[in-house]
Amino acid sequence: MILLEDVHKSYGRTPVLRGCSTNIDAGEVVVVCGPSGSGKSTLIKCINGLEPFDRGRIFVGGTSVGDRATDLPALRARVGMVFQHFELYPHMTALENVSLAQIHVRRRRRAEADRRSEELLVRVGLADKLRSRPAELSGGQQQRVSIARALAMDPEAMLFDEPTSALDPEMVTEVLEVMQALAQDGMTMMVTHEMGFAQRVADRVLFMDHGEILEDTDKAHFFAAPVTERARQFLSKVLRH
């Protein structure tokens, strides 16, 4: 489903990705963890071409992301993305946020798009917030709208870039529950930075440090017996509380 081969990227002289390779199967749920600055966000943004990369290859459902001939907007329409800071459109209601790309990218009629948006917003528990603007919603509610916005495109896979980092602790659970339900529905998911989700839901964990994928193993192995010293240190810091 998603294939990374030896992906390199630098900002000027600073390397941020140094030869990352992995393969994510359809329906698999993978959490990318590692200390801040390890390249997790950059890696996940390379997958839908929001960040260009210098070397290596990335395939999403057979489409080569780095290929100049690839229609990136068309590719991005097939991959949902959820951002740390939600990035809902502040001048639109929740419903309009979810409908926008359906209308302008998928070419659905407004009524049809709105029906689908409503269905998705109900599914993420926001039936009573259809007409609310982002500023009237809590962080957790905004993030659920943004998940619905991504799902509205009927994506083949979903990318979550630190989906709970900007949330107050009591709101983390409501977002994780929505993500967990998605995972149970068989959605292919790649999530950065969410250790709770890694422990409970992930199939596999990637551990990154300094732009390299140091561990790429199933969840049980990663938490029970990390191979590298850096992963052990990271775990002991994160899991202490």
Place this chain on the structure above:
Amino acid sequence: MDPFDWGVIARSMDFLAAGMALSALLVVVATLGGVVGGAGLAALRRSPRRFLSAPAAGYVGVMRSVPLVLVLFWFYFLVPLAIGRPIGALTSALVAFVLFEAAFYCEIIRAGIANVRRGQSQAAAATGLRPWQALRLVILPQALRAMVPVLLNQIIIVFQDTSLVYVVALRDFMTSASVIASRDGRPIEMYTLVAVVYFAICFVGSYALQRRRKLNYR
């Protein structure tokens, strides 16, 4: 005897109203045309392709460096020479205003766009919207909202600048008032009227916009 004759205002009402109508027409056309043209110029200036961005930047630089009076003047005298027939004072003034204002609105809009969070264009791109769709549907509406005070300022400037159309023998509100002032020898009455009207319109305009902003989101 009362040194002032305020009746002059009532007597010249039709003439003044015609002047005000021209001022209003110029403001509306210059603002709408300027915003549309400015948005287009801003989009070009933001383009990574130099053959698009460089001419737009050059145009904006030139327009912002010459006085409006000259633009009005050139249009009136040079365009008929170029196309071989007269285009009329009103048409040339409207075109000149739009072209001139577009350069200013371009810079205002660029500043507004720069103020919209970077994540917004990423989020729009991530759903598959193309760059121009993201600009039109997501970025510009937010940029325009943030620009309301500056836009208002620019509209007031245009309103005051409409008096410059006297160089092509058009009569806006200000020019009409000064014609009466010298014809009837009543400068104090007429210029007081002008000041009061300008103040009232600009003040009410900015007050109304402030109220609207309060009712808005955020």
